[in-house]
Amino acid sequence: MKKHVIIVGAGISGVSIAYHLAKKGVKDILVIDQGYFTNGATGRCGAGIRQQWATKMNCLMAKKSMEFFETAEKTLDYDGSIELKQEGYLILATTKDEEEQFKKNVKLQNELGIPSKVLNKEEALNIVPHLNPNAFLSATFCHTDGHLNPFKMTEAFYKASLALGVQFHFFETVKDLTVEDQLVKKVITDKEIYETDILINAAGGYAKEIGELAGVDIPVYSENHEILATEPVEKLQGPMVMSFSKNIYCQQVPHGAFLMGRSTPNQTKGHDISSSWQFLDEMSQTVCDIMPLIGKLNIVRQWGGSYNMSPDHQPIISKAIEVNNFYMACGFSGHGFMLAPMTGLLMSELVLGLKPSMDIESLSIERFNNQEAVHIEKSVV
Numbered sequence: 001m002k003k004h005v006i007i008v009g010a011g012i013s014g015v016s017i018a019y020h021l022a023k024k025g026v027k028d029i030l031v032i033d034q035g036y037f038t039n040g041a042t043g044r045c046g047a048g049i050r051q052q053w054a055t056k057m058n059c060l061m062a063k064k065s066m067e068f069f070e071t072a073e074k075t076l077d078y079d080g081s082i083e084l085k086q087e088g089y090l091i092l093a094t095t096k097d098e099e100e101q102f103k104k105n106v107k108l109q110n111e112l113g114i115p116s117k118v119l120n121k122e123e124a125l126n127i128v129p130h131l132n133p134n135a136f137l138s139a140t141f142c143h144t145d146g147h148l149n150p151f152k153m154t155e156a157f158y159k160a161s162l163a164l165g166v167q168f169h170f171f172e173t174v175k176d177l178t179v180e181d182q183l184v185k186k187v188i189t190d191k192e193i194y195e196t197d198i199l200i201n202a203a204g205g206y207a208k209e210i211g212e213l214a215g216v217d218i219p220v221y222s223e224n225h226e227i228l229a230t231e232p233v234e235k236l237q238g239p240m241v242m243s244f245s246k247n248i249y250c251q252q253v254p255h256g257a258f259l260m261g262r263s264t265p266n267q268t269k270g271h272d273i274s275s276s277w278q279f280l281d282e283m284s285q286t287v288c289d290i291m292p293l294i295g296k297l298n299i300v301r302q303w304g305g306s307y308n309m310s311p312d313h314q315p316i317i318s319k320a321i322e323v324n325n326f327y328m329a330c331g332f333s334g335h336g337f338m339l340a341p342m343t344g345l346l347m348s349e350l351v352l353g354l355k356p357s358m359d360i361e362s363l364s365i366e367r368f369n370n371q372e373a374v375h376i377e378k379s380v381v
Contacts, residue, residue, distance in 0.1 A: 002195040004028035005351070006187050007202055008174055008210050010035075011042040012150065013329050013336050014202035015157040016344030019076075022164035024348055029166045032189060034173040038154045040204045042337055044273065044305025046227055046249055046261050048240050049338040050089045050145040051114045054105045054379045057362055058314060058335070059112050061342040064357070068341035069148060077163075078156035082149055083254050087238035089145035090119075090127055091379075092136040092290070094245045102140050105379065109142070116142035128237055130293040136243070145240065147253055150337055157344075174203075177213040182324050184214055198351060200327045205271060205306030207330035216320045219368055220310050220331040223267045226279040228302035230294070232256030241291065242381065248286045249381050250294065258294055260287060263307075263381055273304035307334040311368060313377035315339065317346050318365040327351055328365070333380060 005026060007014045010033035018031050033039060049069065051062040068075070072082055093099045102118065109116045117140065124139040125131055158168070169191075177199065178186035184199040201218075203210045211218035233256050240251035250260035262283055280302060288295035310316055310331030320326040327350065329343050336343070342357075349356045361367075362375075 001192060003030040004196070005030070005198045005200065006194060006196045007031045007200045009033060009202035009204055010037040010168060010170065011040050011202065011204050011336065012038070012154045012157065012340040013204070013332070013343050015154055015161060016340045017200060017202055017329060017347045018166045019157045019161045019164065020344035020348035021351065022161055022166050024352060026352070027165065030194065031166060031168045032172050032174060032187070033170055036170045037158050037168070038151050041306045041308070042150050042154055044227070044303060045150050045337045046259055047147050047150055047253060047337070048089070048249060048251060049148050050142065050240070052089055052091055052105065052109060052116050052140060052142050052145065052379065053377060054101070054108070055314060055375050055377045056108065056112065058377055059109055059114060060358055061339045063112060063114055065339050065341040066144060069153070072153065072156060076156045076160040078159065080152055080155070082152045082156055084146065084148050085254055086144050086146040088127070088141055088143045088240070090124060090239045090241050091140045092124070092241065092243040092246070093138045094136050094243060096137070098245055099138055101378070106140055114142060115144060116140055127239060128241055130236065130291055131241070132290055132292055135290045141239070147240070147251055174210060174213070179214055179323055182322065184323060184326055198325050198327065200329070200347065200351070202329045204330070204336070205308050207308055207328065211328065214320070214323050214326050216322050216326055218316065218328060218330060218365065220308050220316065221269045222271055222306045222308050223269050224272050224274070224304040225261060225263050225307050225334060226275050226302060226304045227259060227261035228280065228283060229300050230258040230297040231300055233297060236293065243290065244379060244381060246286055246290060247381055248283070248290065250287060250291065257300065258297060261381070262286065271306065273306055275302040275304045309333050312375060313380050315343065315363055316365050317343060317350065317360055317363040319350060321366065333377070
């Protein structure tokens with residue numbers, strides 16, 4: 001069976017890529033996933049979307065993606081609601097060093113057209129009154145940041161892709177790739193063997209393994225990040241509250257529950273996505289310190305999800321060096337959901353040899369050959 005383009009991975013990145021390619025007239029696109037769409041990291045994410053970053057490319061991709069989200073229901077002709085809630089991100093500075101870095105971040109963001117601003121403690125408390133005033137020094141805020149339903153947003157891309165003729169094969173696992181003359185010739189799954197002209201690796205937590213099947217060394221790894229959800233309650237909080245130094249993000253989603261997550265220091269690399277009592281203990285202490293009122297809520301459930309980490313915490317959107325028809329969109333370091341519209345657009349332009357909507361040289365896998373050119377994104381939990 002011959003397919004012009006095969007995309008491995010039906011998370012929001014893979015489905016966005018499929019949509020943007022099909023929108024540009026590409027025919028015979030197949031998306032393969034070992035589960036169902038949103039089965040991986042997309043369906044386990046914290047559902048936040050922000051433009052407040054410390055690196056130019058993450059800022060630009062997030063800004064352009066936000067613009068897409070704002071009109072996505074109409075653009076994709078979606079028959080539901082993607083539950084976009086733009087009530088901001090309030091990012092807390094808890095040290096003098098963070099205060100200085102955040103000023104630099106906001107300057108960069110403003111230069112790129114992102115309407116973020118620095119707030120003093122009183123201004124932050126006006127936005128989220130239940131913050132512990134002794135837990136932070138100041139904050140930054142962007143009112144156009146917010147929340148988006150990952151299941152609904154991915155479904156919108158999925159339905160639009162189906163309407164454009166994209167095929168999806170779910171519960172099918174890629175087992176091997178046949179490479180000849182520096183080209184992926186065949187994709188071998190547990191159900192079928194496909195010939196292909198182009199292979200796109202959007203496999204999220206398994207991106208490294210897909211690369212290895214083609215002989216492509218992708219410098220990414222996966223690690224577990226944990227989240228919990230509380231009982232739903234009446235509205236208490238508009239924006240996402242986040243602290244990098246205290247290792248927490250916490251937001252109230254539209255149906256009333258609070259979602260909060262953190263990273264685990266020295267986390268073991270791998271595909272474990274379980275959740276632990278240690279996470280629950282650390283998270284409880286942190287949220288009770290920063291937002292004591294939220295600490296009174298009952299916890300309904302907790303879970304883990306995979307971050308596919310790159311060395312500089314910025315995505316890899318690139319053609320492979322070793323294999324001429326192998327492309328990759330991976331290494332999003334926990335932020336693939338919020339960058340997905342631009343990931344799809346940029347990858348479609350790269351594959352088709354079109355002028356890119358923005359310069360993505362700094363997202364090429366080749367950047368890791370020159371460590372001096374690598375700028376680490378520090379705005380990550």
